[in-house]
Amino acid sequence: MITQPEINRPIGQEHDVPVMQLRNVSKSFGTNDVLRDFSFDLNKGENVVVLGKSGSGKSVLIKCIIGLIKPDSGSINVLGKNIPELNNHELDKIRAKVGFLFQSNALYDSMTVRENLEFPLRRHKAKMTKTQIDELVVEALTNVGLAHTIDMRTSELSGGMKKRVALARTLILKPEIILYDEPTTGLDPITGKEISELMRELAKKYNTSAIIISHDLNCVRIVADSIVMLIDGKCYAQGKYEELQTSNDKKIQEFFI
């Protein structure tokens, strides 16, 4: 049986329970200090958008959270485990519960759409039968409106379709926490809005928590419960969309023009 998170977690309860806590996370590449004492909490059911300039370290931040990059110092507590201290086996267990949408989609180009979606299932849930896998693949693709592409090669898809397939692959394991790296970048405004609404919908339906990296203010407005400003490697400010939009701080204002 596949565990269905929504059964155990009725919407509206258990709010303000942190599913993720970052404390003083620092990371530098050579002399390039990307993150400096970044601290931040993510509560259950909350969707937080991270805003920051290009190159400010947003992708580095969420790669630290999923354990692809090891921070130089600080602790990253995800679902009760401190990520930098975990071994590979323990990391895999956490990763089965955390979805990650790559900025570049990262679809396997030697595989078909179906094989792309099957990959995380086969890897994380070895015990699933063929029919269960097939069902989930079709369901995930239908969710993003691309059921007809199932046997296409990923190289035959358009940019927006790739993004949606990547989204389906991220969501297929029904993660409790989702990390989106620029989910709407490169899409037309209509598709962008559809994706944003889909994200919102999924968050409600499965009561997932999410960190969303985005420059797209339309997307931000739709999905964000709150916004974190990543400036100079720090969590510079956090607040609701309207609060930050009306802020007097120059550095914050720049993002809302």
Add this chain to the structure above:
Amino acid sequence: MKQGVLMRFLNETGDITRFAGRFFKEAFKPRYEIGEFLRQCFFIGYKSLPLVAITAFIMGLVITIQSRPTLVEFGAEAWLPKMVSVSLVREIAPVITALICAGKIGSGIGAELGSMKVTEQIDAMEVSGTNPFKYLVATRIMTATLTIPILVVLADAVSLYGGYLGANIRGVVSWDLYWNQVFDTLAFSDVIPSILKTFFFGFAIGTIGCYKGYNSNKGTEGVGRSANSAVVISSLLVFILDLLAVQIIDLLNLT
């Protein structure tokens, strides 16, 4: 951070050695990626077959034709099959096959892993509960190590057949006579060491291709460079290993 050429060379050599060491540490522990291994055998081994066979055939033919005049000069034309079979089996078939594979397989692996690296597919695998080193690297190194010797045995056979045709262009050597002479000449000490060394060729080609691809720099330009330097370095390594093999065989008096 400018480094001298020597430092860079030593650094790279160290990195490659460590990479190869990691292969031995990780490849033989579960979980075994059998499916991916078989898929690679098909792509790396089976798909190289025609190329290897054609080259080996031509080499056998050409070497025979070229050797004839010298032997005729010494009145030793009857020795043609003997001479040709030794040079083909001992040296030409293994090295030519390895070079072809360095070009085809080395660049293929380098470009494939390189593009997977720069488009974050390798990271995506890791996030999907897969050890990309085992899934991508270990399977490819293993495949190269095991399939190149098989290709060499095939190349031996095909090039000897080419030699038979070559011997019959100007002279007449019957099928039976040719093969009798060939098998009379070839001893185990010719065949076995020359096949053993190809395991090392295969390992080198697989390792360098994977190392270059897996450590590809950002950008599509990096992918091209990985593929290119994979071919250059692994071809060079094939010659160096061949040289070492000859010395060792010589030292052990296996000639």
